[in-house]
Amino acid sequence: MGLDVMQYDPQIEKRVKEIIAEQTMLDPAEIRLEDDLVALGLDSLGLVECIFGIEESFGISIPFNANTPGEPGFDMSCVGAIIAEVEKLVARQPA
Amino acid sequence: MRRVVITGAGTLNPLGADTAQTCAALRAGKCAIGPLSCRDVARLTIQIGAEIRGFDPAAHFARNSLSLLDRFSQIALVSARQAVAQSGLEIDAALGLRAGVVMGTAGGGNLTVDDNYRTVYEEGKNRVHPLVVPRLMHNAAASHISMEFGLKGPSWTVSTACASANHAMGQAFHMVRGGGADVMLTGGSDAMLGFGGIKAWEGLRVMSRDTCRPFSRDRSGLVQGEGGAVFVFEAFEHAKARGAEILAEVAGFGMSADAGDIVMPDQDGPLRAMRAALADAGLNQEDVDYVNAHGTGTAANDRTEAAALRVLLGDHLDRCPVSSTKSMHGHLIGGTSAVELLACVMALREHVIAPTVNFTEVDPDCALDPVPNEAREARVQVAMSNAFAFGGLNAVLVLRSAP
Known part of the structure; x- marks a missing residue:
């Protein structure tokens, strides 16, 4: 199933896009699910700020170490992947 | 211009409470990284660090002076005492006027800040200890050293994050070389292994959760430590005239700024500082026998530093060992390059190169000889010590065997 037809929680999608837009100085509407963060112009500091923003917004912890970005744990290959990972982490939270 | 030599050294760091213990640990490839013991450690994501263990401040300082001494000042004073003792200097009134101190620190009294924030914000108290300000100020360590030894000449503190001690020692070198002082006590110290200090570093996502493995392919980030070292820098003629034992000559110093990114390392800035x-120092690339790398163990630093060294040394890099002793004592932040200079002095005097421990796998992106895991005997006459700070501020010292 392609990313474009996957269903995301609209609230999570909206908030994640806003956070990324804030760091990339873009309009949230310009951010597409298939976009890669580097291609959006996000540098390493912007990335850790995005992760922080997402963690604070959703009350979750994202496993990420800048030294081992390829390590499994949190897929950041594109915006849609991040949203999917956030949804998983939010769903895993105790009610 | 005058030649400048080192006639004393002292240290308190996770590997040892003096230079002899530290050098023994560097030779043995001991790793001082372990579980952190600070308050609220369970709330930290990063729970490892290189702590100074077994240090009893009350054994070194009078009870009524301890309220003025943050841990970073205690480390500096204990180190300075050892350095002055080794130098054999008798600092009388006349020499005191020709002697000063320049220290490096990144965090200053960070633990004091943390403790007192707890007092007012967490505990809700409306009063803090009256000496919080003189205890936390970045120049506290330099001032206490100047007071204890009667150093009345040029004295100050520099703060350039992870390069603080190298910047301090470089300025001490300039001061003595240029004639502004005959003797300078210099080095650096930091003590930030408290809850607030670690929590702040966690945010950058560059800290390792297992250990520090500089230049190793599986490296996972830096590990913070606490500690420092102090040296006596002295005009060569002054040292010779009093028959002092000379540990090494300070041959050269270089600084640069990347003027690029606030945290991402750069190849050009460090390269210009090393050049x-x-x-x-009036030396050629082929003269370098050993490089004590900045080698933080982050993916980006080690790759970039290796690339800069390749440009600097060319094929000579294949014959020039490069180790990161941060793998053993951790990243002592503003004090780190002072302790690392001890490894350079050891290489020059004892002809033993300290290893990069915890090394498991060659990284093709770090094509250099990291002296993996075991110390190595080698004839070293020139050693270079790198420090490349957050903020893109670089400071490199070159030492030569005693004249």
Whole structure:
């Protein structure tokens, strides 16, 4: 199933896009699910700020170490992947 | 211009409470990284660090002076005492006027800040200890050293994050070389292994959760430590006239700024600092026998530093060992390059190169000889010590065997 037809929680999608837009100085509407963060112009500091923003917004912890970005744990290959990972982490939270 | 030599050294760091213990640990490839013991450690994501263990401040300082001494000042004072004792200097009134101190620190009294924030914000108290300000100020360590030894000449503190001690020692070198002082006590110290200090570093996502493995392919980030070292820098003629034992000559110093990114390392800035240090020393690339790397163990630093060294040294890098002792004592932040200079002095005097421990796998992106895991005997006459700070501020010292 392609990313474009996957269903995301609209609230999570909206908030994640806003956070990324804030760091990339873009309009949230310009951010597409298939976009890669580097291609959006996000540098390493912007990335850790995005992760922080997402963690604070959703009350979750994202496993990420800048030294081992390829390590499994949190897929950041594109915006849609991040949203999917956030949804998983939010769903895993105790009610 | 005058030649400048080192006639004393002292240290308190996770590997040892003096230079002998530290050098023994560096030779043995001991790793001082372990579980952190600070308050609220369970709330930290990063729970490892290189702590100084077994240090009893009350054994070194009078009870009524301890309220003025943050841990970073205690480390500096204990180190300075050892350095002055080794130098054999008798600092009388006349020499005191020709002697000063320049220290490096990144965090200053960070633990004091943390403790007192708890007092007012967490505990809700409306009063803090009256000496919080003189205890936390960045120049506290330099001031206490100047007071204890009667150093009345040029004295100050520099703060350039992870390069603080190298910047301090470079300025001490300039001061003695240029005639502004005959003797300078210099080095650096930091103590930030408290909850607030670690929590702040966690945010950058560059800290390792297992250990520090500089230049190793599986490296996972830096590990913070606490500690420092102090040296006596002295005009060569002054040292010779009093028959002092000379540990090494300070041959050159180079500085540069990346003027690029606030945290991402750069290849050009460090390269220019290393070139400047060698040019200052009047040495060629092939003269370098050992490099004590900045080698933080982050993916980006080690790759970039290795690339800069390749440009600097060319094929000579294949014959020039490069180790990161941060793998053993951790990243002592503003004090780190002072302790690392001890490894350079050891290489020059004892002809033993400290290893990079915890090394498991060669990284093709770090094509250098990291002296993996075991110390190595080698004839070393020139050693270079790198420090490349957050903020893109670089400072490189070059030492030469005692004249």
